[in-house]
Amino acid sequence: MSEATRVLVLNAGSSSVKYQLIDMLDGARLASGLVERIGERGGRLRHTPRSGPARESASACADHAAALKAVAEELAADGLGLDSPELAAIGHRVVHGGRRFTAPTVITDEVLREIRRLVPVAPLHNPANIVGIEVARALRPDLPQVAVFDTAFHTTIPEYAARYAIDRKIADEHRVRRYGFHGTSHQYVSRATARLLGRDPAEVNVIVLHLGNGGSASAVAGGVCVETSMGLTPLEGLVMGTRSGDVDPGVIFHLHRVGGLGIDEIDDLLNRRSGLLGLCGDNDMREVERRMAQGDAEAELAFRAYVHRLRKYLGGYYAVLGHLDAIAFTAGIGENSAGVRAAATAGLEELGIVVDGELNSVHSDAARVISSPYSKVAVAVVPTDEELEIAQQAFALVHDTR
Numbered sequence: 039m040s041e042a043t044r045v046l047v048l049n050a051g052s053s054s055v056k057y058q059l060i061d062m063l064d065g066a067r068l069a070s071g072l073v074e075r076i077g078e079r080g081g082r083l084r085h086t087p088r089s090g091p092a093r094e095s096a097s098a099c100a101d102h103a104a105a106l107k108a109v110a111e112e113l114a115a116d117g118l119g120l121d122s123p124e125l126a127a128i129g130h131r132v133v134h135g136g137r138r139f140t141a142p143t144v145i146t147d148e149v150l151r152e153i154r155r156l157v158p159v160a161p162l163h164n165p166a167n168i169v170g171i172e173v174a175r176a177l178r179p180d181l182p183q184v185a186v187f188d189t190a191f192h193t194t195i196p197e198y199a200a201r202y203a204i205d206r207k208i209a210d211e212h213r214v215r216r217y218g219f220h221g222t223s224h225q226y227v228s229r230a231t232a233r234l235l236g237r238d239p240a241e242v243n244v245i246v247l248h249l250g251n252g253g254s255a256s257a258v259a260g261g262v263c264v265e266t267s268m269g270l271t272p273l274e275g276l277v278m279g280t281r282s283g284d285v286d287p288g289v290i291f292h293l294h295r296v297g298g299l300g301i302d303e304i305d306d307l308l309n310r311r312s313g314l315l316g317l318c319g320d321n322d323m324r325e326v327e328r329r330m331a332q333g334d335a336e337a338e339l340a341f342r343a344y345v346h347r348l349r350k351y352l353g354g355y356y357a358v359l360g361h362l363d364a365i366a367f368t369a370g371i372g373e374n375s376a377g378v379r380a381a382a383t384a385g386l387e388e389l390g391i392v393v394d395g396e397l398n399s400v401h402s403d404a405a406r407v408i409s410s411p412y413s414k415v416a417v418a419v420v421p422t423d424e425e426l427e428i429a430q431q432a433f434a435l436v437h438d439t440r
């Protein structure tokens with residue numbers, strides 16, 4: 039029997055499941071896909087094999103179990119079924135691992151119970167992750183299933199940075215502290231940045247700016263995360279597509295007491311109707327930049343607010359690290375928007391940050407340096423790959439335990 043070298047990565051959201059089957063010998067994607075609108079009308083599955091066209095099917099998946107079965111059937115149709123002996127593990131993205139899960143973990147009943155205990159701090163995410171795990175375990179009970187936590191990379195943040203300055207007893211009773219998210223991406227990108235510079239991750243200090251629909255910054259010192267911008271929930275920090283990022287908590291009391299908004303309404307306002315969307319009516323940075331180029335004042339305000347917040351974090355994290363080797367831009371906006379990268383780093387020559395305009399405007403899928411040779415701090419664009427990182431962590435763990 040050939041050695042099992044494949045990992046199926048599952049990212050189960052509240053109404054969607056994303057998956058990739060990766061061969062760890064060369065990192066090749068053997069298949070990938072997405073099931074959307076689970077439990078809703080108009081559900082569909084889009085399956086992309088390694089070669090050949092993507093297959094799209096209207097797939098009325100009543101629940102996650104039905105969705106994962108449909109995924110298993112698509113994989114089987116390509117000869118990549120879940121019963122294949124080449125499958126070494128299933129890696130699950132789990133959003134919240136609390137303080138306990140500092141590393142990828144083989145899922146046992148006890149681990150699953152602990153992930154469930156964290157539902158109160160991740161009510162939107164962990165329940166879907168749990169269902170994904172349960173269904174996958176039922177399909178292949180003999181196969182190692184590994185949880186890779188979005189919070190794990192941030193568990194090294196020092197206590198004084200992780201605590202909110204509120205009553206300690208109340209905070210501890212309700213597990214209120216700064217956990218941070220997007221950790222798998224920050225970990226992957228900080229290491230890839232060191233590699234791009236030809237250096238050991240343990241030797242370099244990097245600020246990673248993960249700018250997608252959600253966005254977060256992290257300060258990574260010698261491979262260890264020391265600060266990140268998201269907090270108890272993904273709401274804290276940067277201006278995002280639809281999230282406000284930092285606001286004075288007093289805004290919430292004010293909207294409630296004076297504005298008469300209920301707590302759920304405010305939750306919805308700050309998470310889904312704020313950020314770029316709230317400021318200008320568009321949450322897609324492409325659209326914001328297009329409108330701004332046509333002289334649209336609202337779009338310009340949104341862009342400036344976005345960049346201003348980013349610069350505050352950049353400067354703050356520079357001070358946190360003391361010495362800075364590199365800034366890495368990643369995710370949809372970080373990888374594709376030369377305009378955001380230019381604006382975020384403009385005028386920082388005295389901090390040793392000099393971006394080369396020409397290098398910055400090159401479009402590419404490759405990790406690349408965009409700073410001038412005179413820049414003390416390297417500025418880089420480093421595409422993130424959370425699925426590959428999840429697969430690598432799961433595979434390494436399964437190998438070590440064997």
Ligand code: ADP
Nearest residue numbers: 249250251252321322323324369370371374375
């Ligand atoms: P998610 O957080 O959902 O994984 P992504 O990392 O894919 O998101 O980022 C999606 C965002 O990337 C889009 O909302 C869009 O604002 C931005 N984006 C993608 N391509 C470009 C581009 N060429 N220019 C500016 N922004 C872009």
